[in-house]
Amino acid sequence: MNVIEIFASIDGEGSRQGLLTTFLRLHDCNIRCSYCDTTYSYGIDSTFTDMTVREVADAIESLGNHRITITGGEPLLQEAAVVELIDELNRRKSAKLEDEPCTDIKSTTGINVSVDAQDVLDSESLYDFNIETNGTIIPSFHRENVWFTYDYKTPSSLAEKSMNLDIFKVSREQDLIKFVVGSVEDLDCMRHMINQYPTKAQIYVSPVWGKIEAAAIIDYMNEHNLQNVRFQLQIHKFVWDPDAKGV
Ligand SMILES: Nc1nc2[nH]cc(C(=O)O)c2c(=O)[nH]1
Ligand code: SF4
Numbered sequence: 001m002n003v004i005e006i007f008a009s010i011d012g013e014g015s016r017q018g019l020l021t022t023f024l025r026l027h028d029c030n031i032r033c034s035y036c037d038t039t040y041s042y043g044i045d046s047t048f049t050d051m052t053v054r055e056v057a058d059a060i061e062s063l064g065n066h067r068i069t070i071t072g073g074e075p076l077l078q079e080a081a082v083v084e085l086i087d088e089l090n091r092r093k094s095a096k097l098e099d100e101p102c103t104d105i106k107s108t109t110g111i112n113v114s115v116d117a118q119d120v121l122d123s124e125s126l127y128d129f130n131i132e133t134n135g136t137i138i139p140s141f142h143r144e145n146v147w148f149t150y151d152y153k154t155p156s157s158l159a160e161k162s163m164n165l166d167i168f169k170v171s172r173e174q175d176l177i178k179f180v181v182g183s184v185e186d187l188d189c190m191r192h193m194i195n196q197y198p199t200k201a202q203i204y205v206s207p208v209w210g211k212i213e214a215a216a217i218i219d220y221m222n223e224h225n226l227q228n229v230r231f232q233l234q235i236h237k238f239v240w241d242p243d244a245k246g247v
């Protein structure tokens with residue numbers, strides 16, 4: 001696998017915002033968004049490490065989180081290896097759970113579980129994989145513990161023509177479609193797409209960093225009564241330097 005970075009952080013966006021997550025950022029992207037914040041993941045200046053699936057699994061395992069986000073770049077450019085990795089990690093976790101007696105805690109504690117026991121539960125539970133993909137590629141696999149965050153690239157990205165509109169059709173309740181918007185034209189595009197292409201996915205909207213006031217997006221949501229759109233800021237951009245890597 002061509003790997004840019006593997007790190008533990010909190011997920012800065014999406015449905016598990018704020019929760020500890022391990023990130024695997026894969027090399028290369030098939031589009032070039034005008035506002036890309038991870039240009040180091042592709043192009044001739046990009047440095048990546050060629051790692052085996054086992055080496056990547058070792059690195060992820062050693063960080064201890066059970067929430068994993070696979071991002072890029074565009075991670076589905078390495079789909080076969082991604083599937084191999086998920087299967088490898090799932091196999092390792094199942095083997096561990098079978099070996100360890102404390103799995104009983106699950107069935108006996110119920111909701112009033114103590115903080116310590118909750119930590120055990122969290123570290124022992126199955127992996128939960130989010131694949132952050134750019135909306136140009138329809139994944140050709142499914143696993144029970146894998147869901148997808150599809151970006152819809154609006155006009156100011158200059159990449160909208162590459163969007164695969166089937167993302168609206170194939171996505172499920174656990175999947176997200178995320179509109180990153182930098183202008184009113186982008187918001188109009190989002191409103192048009194969600195009216196035109198009904199989907200089961202959860203719809204999120206976030207500003208392109210530094211391009212549009214957050215309040216302008218919320219005003220727009222009010223004005224157009226967008227009841228099923230969730231506004232979100234990428235919190236990692238507030239916690240760390242917006243250009244920092246590995247966070
Ligand atoms: N903390 C943190 N959360 C993130 N959520 C999605 C990210 C991404 O780069 O895709 C990301 C990231 O790079 N850092
Ligand atoms: S899809 Fe993501 S990584 Fe690729 S150019 Fe757009 S923002 Fe950058």
Ligand SMILES: [Mg+2]
Pocket residue numbers: 071072132
């Ligand atoms: Mg991303």
